[in-house]
Amino acid sequence: MTAEIATHIRQELTRRFGDRVRFDEPMAAHTTFKVGGPADLFVMPANEEEIGYLLCMARQWGLEHVVIGGGANILVRDRGIRGMVIALADHFTGISMVDEDPGGIRMTALAGTRLHACCRYAMDHGLAGLNFALGIPGSVGGAILMNAGASGSSMANVIRGIRIMTADTEVVAVGLNDLSWSYRELSVCFLSKALAMDEFLILSGIFELGPAKPEIIKAEAGEIMQYRRSTQPWDRPSAGCFFKNPLGAQSAGKLIEAAGLKGAVSGGAAVSEKHANFIVNRGNASAADIIRLSERIQETIYHDFGVALIPEVRIMGE
Ligand SMILES: Cc1cc2nc3c(=O)[nH]c(=O)nc-3n(C[C@H](O)[C@H](O)[C@H](O)COP(=O)(O)OP(=O)(O)OC[C@H]3O[C@@H](n4cnc5c(N)ncnc54)[C@H](O)[C@@H]3O)c2cc1C
Known part of the structure; x- marks a missing residue:
């Protein structure tokens, strides 16, 4: 150019x-x-x-x-x-209640809306099913694309449809039949073809939630947040779990801990002492420090256990 x-x-x-x-x-x-x-x-x-x-x-x-x-x-x-x-997270935001249908109550949120704002909205309106997402940072669009989850549930369990914009700016409503959810991944089908990441973006998501008393939802929410705070390092910058949990093996965190890598350091990056699948920024980390540490973890886990860890975090840029 x-x-x-x-x-x-x-x-x-x-x-x-x-x-x-x-x-x-x-x-x-x-x-x-x-x-x-x-x-x-x-x-x-x-x-x-x-x-x-x-x-x-x-x-x-x-x-x-x-x-x-x-x-x-x-x-x-x-x-x-x-x-x-x-x-999208700063300006493309908004939540509204759609209607009730036999399956539950529908709430729609624009992609940039913070997930915690959706949880709060659901709680205030007596809508159950979204508490698992409490404390998961990020937006609705990111959570849908990543099939974010915790506490035994994930976005796949609450999303009933999404709206997308294709690369040539067509706005399309995509129903459940064209969404394939897997662990920390979503594949979107349009015109019988799975779309690549650069062929669409998510505009909004439709949630289906059930009725419940706000005080019951709030009590459960308190427990979930307490559990998160006690098991995850919230005092240091991170991107949550760095690696996906391998299928049919121990969790990535358990493997990293068993390999003796808790506390391992590369420049300004470190493996969290609290949760071994969190790489944290000690204050002055570069992306190169984090990538070097993640590669060392992958090599060690493969050497010690024969398991290939795959990053959950999406690495981009140059
Ligand atoms: C402290 C901490 C705890 C965490 N705990 C959890 C947890 O318990 N469970 C869990 O699943 N995750 C967890 N995470 C990871 C993260 O919060 C989730 O993956 C979250 O859903 C990411 O949303 P985001 O909006 O920040 O996405 P981003 O990081 O902005 O983007 C993630 C990916 O989605 C794409 N994307 C984002 N928005 C759109 C859109 N509108 N359309 C198309 N593509 C889009 C991006 O290009 C990128 O590839 C945690 C992270 C932190 C920092």
């Missing part, structure tokens, strides 16, 4: 988005790991029309783009992201 085109794109974005666009924006400010180099273009759309405009612009100028929510499950490399980050 020529300097002239880059300047034109920046001017167009500034004209349209004002202070909702930033250039060379440090991604460390937008990830729970608190690491990550600059994104060339960082844009915070507030509605579907603006999202469509950004996708068109990306296509017109051949810009790579990535969508983020709360940045709670990503690790951005130190040289940052070339192209455009479409960040």
Whole structure:
């Protein structure tokens, strides 16, 4: 891309988005790991029309783009992201009650809405089923894409449909028949084809929840939060569990602990003493420190137990 085109794109974005666009924006400010180099273009759309405009612009100028929510499950490399980050968590938000149907009560939330806001809304409206998501940082879109879960449940159990925008800006309602959920993953089918990550983004999710007394939901919520605080390192930046739990083996955390890696350090990154599947930023970690430590963990676990650990955290950028 020529300097002239880059300047034109920046001017167009500034004209349209004002202070909702930033250039060379440090991604460390937008990830729970608190690491990550600059994104060339960082844009915070507030509605579907603006999202469509950004996708068109990306296509017109051949810009790579990535969508983020709360940045709670990503690790951005130190040289940052070339192209455009479409960040939904700050402005593309909102929750509403849809209606009751024989299956339960339906609530819809825009992709950028924080998951904890949905939990709070459900609690206040006497809707049960979402307490498992309490304390899971991030947005509705990120949680759906990651099939986020805890306490024996996950998004797959409460989502009844989503709306997506395809890369050519078509808005499509996707029902359960076209959603394939697996452990920390969602695959979306459109026109009988599984869509790749850069072929769609999630606009909203429809939740189906059951009625319950708010005081019962609140009591359960208290227990869940207490359990989280006692088992996870909340005092240090992280992206939650770094690795997926391997199928048919002990949990990743148990394997890492058994390999004697609790407390292992690489530069500013460390394996948490509290939960061995959390890599934490001790304050001055780089993405390279975190990646080096994760590779050391993978090598050790493979050597000691013959198990290949796969990152749950999505690594992006350069
Ligand atoms: C302290 C801590 C505890 C955690 N505990 C849990 C837990 O118990 N269970 C659990 O499952 N996870 C947990 N996590 C991980 C994280 O909170 C979840 O994965 C969360 O759902 C990520 O949401 P997000 O909006 O931050 O996604 P992001 O990190 O912003 O993005 C994650 C992925 O989703 C994509 N994405 C985001 N939004 C959209 C969209 N609208 N459309 C299309 N793609 C999108 C991104 O491109 C990226 O690939 C924890 C994290 C932390 C920091």
